[in-house]
Amino acid sequence: MAEPTERLERPRVPALDAILGEALPVLDQGFVRVVDYMGDDQAIVQAARVSYGAGTKSVREDRGLIRHLMRHRHTSPFEMCELKLHLRLPMDCWRQWIRHRTASVNEYSTRYSIAIDEAAATAPDAWRRQAADNRQGSEGRLDAGVGEGLSEAERRLQAEARRVYEERLAAGVAREQARKDLPLSTYTEAYWKIDLHNLLHFLALRLDVHAQEEIRRYATVIGERVVARWVPLTWEAFLDFRLGATTLSRLEAELVGLIGRGDMAGALARAREAGLLREQDGRLLPGGELRELEAKLAAMGLPAPWRREARGAAEGPAR
Numbered sequence: 001m002a003e004p005t006e007r008l009e010r011p012r013v014p015a016l017d018a019i020l021g022e023a024l025p026v027l028d029q030g031f032v033r034v035v036d037y038m039g040d041d042q043a044i045v046q047a048a049r050v051s052y053g054a055g056t057k058s059v060r061e062d063r064g065l066i067r068h069l070m071r072h073r074h075t076s077p078f079e080m081c082e083l084k085l086h087l088r089l090p091m092d093c094w095r096q097w098i099r100h101r102t103a104s105v106n107e108y109s110t111r112y113s114i115a116i117d118e119a120a121a122t123a124p125d126a127w128r129r130q131a132a133d134n135r136q137g138s139e140g141r142l143d144a145g146v147g148e149g150l151s152e153a154e155r156r157l158q159a160e161a162r163r164v165y166e167e168r169l170a171a172g173v174a175r176e177q178a179r180k181d182l183p184l185s186t187y188t189e190a191y192w193k194i195d196l197h198n199l200l201h202f203l204a205l206r207l208d209v210h211a212q213e214e215i216r217r218y219a220t221v222i223g224e225r226v227v228a229r230w231v232p233l234t235w236e237a238f239l240d241f242r243l244g245a246t247t248l249s250r251l252e253a254e255l256v257g258l259i260g261r262g263d264m265a266g267a268l269a270r271a272r273e274a275g276l277l278r279e280q281d282g283r284l285l286p287g288g289e290l291r292e293l294e295a296k297l298a299a300m301g302l303p304a305p306w307r308r309e310a311r312g313a314a315e316g317p318a319r
Helices: 041-051 054-058 060-073 076-080 091-097 145-168 175-181 196-206 213-230 232-243 250-260 264-274 288-299 308-315
Strands: 025-026 030-038 082-090 106-107 128-130 138-141 187-195
Touching: 025 213, 030 213, 041 060, 041 076, 041 232, 060 232, 076 187, 076 232, 082 091, 082 196, 082 213, 091 187, 091 213, 145 175, 187 196, 196 213, 196 232, 213 232, 250 264, 250 288
Parallel strands: none
Antiparallel strands: 025 030, 030 082, 082 187, 106 187, 128 138
């Protein structure tokens, strides 16, 4: 084996170095801070080309290769890059975050240390309504006049919970027990280290419009202010082929083909045959799969043949 002729230097990304250690604010008291990173766009390219040799670079430019990897879901080259973040976020948000089990984590311990004396506050105009068709989601806002009372009650509740907690500590209660009635709005902190492939999976889920607003705001900061600086070619490919892409099931692709060819009656019949359409007393009962398909059709500028405005054309003239 040939001896190496030159020393390799650790990749540096000046744009990311410029915010290294800076607390990027999120919510009212939260933040995201870049502690350290490993690799860059070039590290991904280097890992992908190791099977082919350096000569491949003259055939396929770095951007094209990264887009090819993202497009065809060749994930291992993206695992060559890692990011370590210091986070401050509310505990209810952290509960969702920690479900992503592909990171190395160390959280602030309220068994060892006194709980952080900060809790996420909700502005009067920020109280959200329960979504009518999504049991775990929200839609719209409550009137700010109603929100005034809710925000004041929240303030009193958080203050009382903190008072009781500190009263227990002063009485000598163990920290691990004194903390048990702290609200989920209490902030916690953690160090979170993850490779780029799994970070992009986290962002794909938490930047989705159906994700809870609070964690979506953290994901936005990580994506737009950290990842976009760190690996700009990868971020561009991620936006094009993951976050901004539309995937179709086998049935959806078949229906899109029928609608695209103008065969509205055929699309309507196929949707019924596949059990996608549920009707009762002449009314459409849309399920989650149908609503998602309608959103995809709308994004492509195609009509949904089972909707009233398109249904006449689909079923033909009355006889």
